[in-house]
Amino acid sequence: MPKLVRLYITQVLIGFAISAAFVGVLLALNVANLWHLVTHSDIGILAVVVLWFANGIVFSGVQFAIRIMGMAERDDDDGQGGKRSAVTEHKAVPALVPAPVSVPVQSKRQL
Incomplete structure (x- = not known):
């Protein structure tokens, strides 16, 4: 089986194990009177089965995403990101300057 x-x-x-624990806690604490409704x-x-299954799908996706994102390598962390000043310092790339534009407006009201 592939890794x-x-x-x-x-x-x-x-x-799904986390989901079972979560649904168990919901029922034990009687959140929103859920224990009474179920019994x-x-x-x-x-x-209860639908609640467990729906939460299991969500918790499984989150668990897998956390695990996959935790496997990322940090080889590009050189401390050079996030500086906007590099765009305006170079003369080859001009800074954007807003220019006013006049727009004629005609009144639709009749006096």
Whole structure:
């Protein structure tokens, strides 16, 4: 199995485990009276499964994105980025100067 696929599967499993913990905490703390709604409804189990699955998709995506972005190499960190002054210092690139433009306006009101 390729390393990327194995990494994705492990991050999905971690995301769904986090989702299970999150839904468990929601039910335990009775947020928005969720425990009462789930236990006193005939389709409460389906609602919990859908909540777990939807949150699992979100948490899996976030978990995978954090893992992938954490693997980036920092080889271009030379401290030279983010300086706008380099654009105006060079004579080859002129600085942009706003120019006023007159626009004739005709009145549509009739007196």
